Amino acid sequence: MVSNPTPQRQLRSHRPERPVARVLNSAEHHAWLARHLTGRDRWLCRMLFEHHVLTSTQIIDIAFTGRRAANLRLRNLYQWGVVHRFQPHRDRGSHPMYYVLDTAGAVALARENGIDPKELGYSREREIGRAFSLQLAHTVGCNGLFTALIRRARQPDAAGMLAAWWSAARCGRHWGDIVTPDGYGRWQENGRDVEWFVEFDFGTEQLSRLAGKLARYERLADTTGITTPVLVWMPSAAREANARKALTEALRALDRPARVPVATSSGDAAADPLDMAAPRWRRVDDLDSTGRAALADLPTLWPSLRAPTASTALTPSSAPPSLRPELTPPPPMPPPDPSSQWR
Known part of the structure; x- marks a missing residue:
């Protein structure tokens, strides 16, 4: 006998709204991002492409002056499909959030360098799969x-x-x-x-x-x-x-x-x-x-x-040529964005 007639869909927990993948990879969305991504955002995309995964603490160390500002901006970048995040399992306590480059960020990075996104060598499955990597x-x-x-x-x-x-x-x-x-x-x-x-x-x-x-x-x-x-x-x-x-x-x-x-x-x-x-x-x-x-x-x-x-000194010009377009290593120091972009 059914003791709780409440529809099952109403018992589900709240899901945060996020645009579907088709929207995040649309021309309209990329055009919208062109107006909203700051110089620091683009630099962070380059850093994630180069170094694969950074924790929220490391991103604060290299790009922000406080945790609150970092969390707010990273939340926006996540919702826009610029970065993806995961949190590895830990027996005691919890890990910080780990961030990798997402599809919209990779497309913006490729277009900024004048190459087709397919030539970038980016794979969303590979980047998100780092959550399970033994390395x-x-x-x-x-x-x-x-x-x-x-x-x-x-x-x-x-x-x-x-x-x-x-x-x-x-x-x-x-x-x-x-x-x-x-x-x-x-x-x-x-x-x-x-x-x-x-x-x-x-x-x-x-x-x-x-x-x-x-x-x-x-x-x-x-x-x-x-x-x-x-x-x-x-x-x-x-x-x-x-x-x-x-x-x-x-x-x-x-x-x-x-x-x-x-x-x-x-x-x-x-x-x-x-x-x-x-x-x-x-x-x-x-x-x-x-x-x-x-x-x-x-x-x-x-x-x-x-x-x-x-x-x-070791420079890209002193190294053998790569088989695919090689992006210039991003400068380790963040760009001097105006204070309005660092909120």
């Missing part, structure tokens, strides 16, 4: 190293600036036949210009495999003619101590170890586990010293290392 924590953690640098550079009294940030995917497209770093960065502070590759070790990779990458970095240096420091971040001091032994042995086995400057750090080496600019980097083959250098002071660890110049 999600690794990707977000590595991105956190760079967003922490942008947060530091955006402070009123900042002395440094992140001048370049390449994703692992971009590094792989350029040098994947030799080695694929987890990222490439370039930091400028107090007249010093420092560039580096980063290996973000999450504690799951065998140390022998991590150490084996040094031979490939030596080959990369021989191929490009550019000597670039390799910074290895590890989750704990114990992991770092064990890795340093393996890395030292691998470095000694190289024909030209000077072509591969390597320094290590761990999440325990500084107050902020992800602050790369802090004095946390220790040269691998310096077994006697206990001192650690800041990011801007890396040249002091290798006095013979030449500072990068316009002709020797």
Whole structure:
């Protein structure tokens, strides 16, 4: 016997209204977006396309001055189909919201660069599928190293600036036949210009495999003619101590170890586990010293290392051509939008 005659559809919870996919991909919607997307919105689309996934906390670090303004703007971008969001499962507490590029954002990005959206290589299924990727924590953690640098550079009294940030995917497209770093960065502070590759070790990779990458970095240096420091971040001091032994042995086995400057750090080496600019980097083959250098002071660890110049720094022009149109890496620092656009 039916005890509750209320129609089933009235028992459903409220669903937030969002335009259907057909509307979000219509010419009318894209024309409407052209009037509503700010310079910061377009820059954020480029950042998500380049680095795949950023958390709400990381987006605040790189583009906003407060959480409320960020949440309001990200909610609009989500409803407009510019970005998509998900929240991974967590046994205790909750993760922040994770954001990826959505269809309308990808179309705007392609049109802005004068290419057909199909040439962009964008896949909505792939981007949303990152929610289930086993590499999600690794990707977000590595991105956190760079967003922490942008947060530091955006402070009123900042002395440094992140001048370049390449994703692992971009590094792989350029040098994947030799080695694929987890990222490439370039930091400028107090007249010093420092560039580096980063290996973000999450504690799951065998140390022998991590150490084996040094031979490939030596080959990369021989191929490009550019000597670039390799910074290895590890989750704990114990992991770092064990890795340093393996890395030292691998470095000694190289024909030209000077072509591969390597320094290590761990999440325990500084107050902020992800602050790369802090004095946390220790040269691998310096077994006697206990001192650690800041990011801007890396040249002091290798006095013979030449500072990068316009002709020797890694740039898109120094890399092999890609099989598809290659977008220029977005500038890591947000654009100087008027205050009215930063609400």
